[in-house]
Amino acid sequence: MYRYDQYDHQMLADRVAQFRDQTSRFLDGKLSSAEFLPLRLQNGLYIQRLAPMLRIAIPYGMLSSVQMRKLAFIADHFDKGYGHLTTRQNIQFNWPALADVPDILAHLAEVEMHAIQTSGNCIRNTTTDQFAGVSADEVEDARAYCEIIRQWSTFHPEFAFLPRKFKIAVCGTRQDQAATQVHDIGLYLLKNDKGEIGFRVLVGGGLGRTPVIGSEINSFLPQEHLLSYLDAILRVYNREGRRDNKYKARIKILVKETGVNEFREKVETEWKVLKDGPLTLTQDEVERCRAFFHDPAYKTLPADSATLEAALNKDVLFASWYEQNIAAHKKQGYAIVTICVKKTGFAPGDLDSDQMRFIADIADRYSFGEMRITHTQNLVLADVEKDQLYDLWQSLKTHDLEADNLGLLSDMICCPGGDFCSLANAKSIPIAEAIQRRFSYPQLREIGQLSLNISGCMNACGHHHVGNIGILGVDKKGEEYYQISLGGSADNHTALGKIVGPSFSQDEVPDVIEKIVQVYQQHRDAGENFLAAYNRIGMDPFKEALYGNKADDKQAD
């Protein structure tokens, strides 16, 4: 993975010193709350319901075992011993003291980590597919480009006070697992017929109150122009994005109001000034960044592992974990392991410090000391020998990390919700747990691939719009209610879910999910997953099952 040189280290040290000064000025009353707010947000620090929340960047999800141990240390010394993986491949701590944050940042800097631009109206952590570089079927490894974008976006002097937050995703795998189309800028890596690398550029995607799928403004941007083109997009947005209404300030609204074609022309006009200038990527820089993501020292292994086959035959629980949580690796004899952080009874995406240290240890033992965070709040060990999968699985069981529900209904994306977040209308963690408890494992397997995403409010941190089933917490006369949507998807054919009808109380939600699943089971063709069945049969059978004849009388609220 990327390693800092003296320039990167110096920049991070300067940032820690700057934030230490800002925090002490705030605590001394020399900096107003309003003025401190964007400064602390640009260091990932929120003031939440109960305590500050610190969001730490995990650039494009890559994490080393050394870094993971540092996160465990921070959890123990500055927090209540746990952290929460986010949908942007970051990690959040919910209980740090404000005065400790400069020290936390100094600790992070020791291991080349930070909280820079994890919040605020600036360019956020660039994300990618968690299988980048190891996927059996990939156009190009996105991580070098993510790092190039990370450096360009870090302390960009022109774009620190944008109209609103700005998220970029890069996808180089053929099966998009990065929700690329619902980012402010989504970049798909392509190769043209001459073998040259470029990007398909989407702009104006996003979730939140007004979910939008990004629109293509460039079908093939040659790689050397990546940064000058991004600069041009951001300049148009910074100048013209709405600042009169926070809810209309994202670039998706600008693109919609301007029209895609006119927006593209504006970008092209800006780009003319920048194109072929100093931001043009050099082959040296691309190679330099690529070199950080070279293959680890893979062994030459046979394609099949007798050890693995024997274990699969003798242990059905292992076999079901294997079937669910393992993906094909590009290198013969290796497998990609996803550790599903969604065990029932545990808050989705939460890791305690023992688990963090344990995962760091097993990453060292089984996967070259590296791991990845996924946007679905799970963890990946990307390079595990097939021979060692059974050992690995047995040790996962010692730390409640053996959940074999990856991609199933209980592998939910779930925001922290009303238990922690001051923006939330409703709780989300207890809803997730009630749903998990409703279904047995055989039922879950029988239902098959199904994404269920829960957000505690319309800010949509839990990506409810793009869940096959989406659950949104709403406030109904002071009570917590839940609105259900169907048909969303975050893959290559991204779709936004449609609201089924009037919302339900917390107690009703598990029944509602069960009824929805039953409709699917009644109607599906052989081998047809939930989304495909929904797309074929439409909303009506679900409406009928949930509301009966009442469906026509009531409006969605």
Add this chain to the structure above:
Amino acid sequence: METRQMTNKLIKDGAAQPDSWYLQSSGLTAESLPALDGMDIIVPLAFWLAQKSAIQSRKGNTGVWLDSHELPAALADDIHAIPVIALNFPEFKDGRSFSTARELRQRMGYQGEVRAIGDVLRDQLFFMRRCGFNAFVLRDDQDMDAALAAFNDFHDAYQPAIDQPLPLFRRRQ
């Protein structure tokens, strides 16, 4: 109409300096111009566009200021004759003037003074300078020494900008 000497908190070209310029509010009218003879004034963009000949014949230097939503393209014809272009930050969170400054320097090749006015705070100065501002009228409550130190918050930067035309990736050793 308001004629206002800016605060005594001007930083120009890296040092605290006395300020000879008087900022004119958007209420400025042609009739009041003679009363300002002999003074160096910075007038609103709309006034500058509407009263070019009156401005050319007046005694004293005349600069122009743009609010954050105003674009500099209107200045293109005679931009190089303008000694000062001031860009307003109505509130520090409004980042449009960062782009305007770069546009003045980068696209229009403006070599005169680009001055930050309005809600100009210590913690934005480093970025402002990178974007091409070379003069900063601090908000009244800002501490001059702390502000001067802010230009040294970072030793280097990744991006090309007005102060450093090459990105770090073309300079790394």
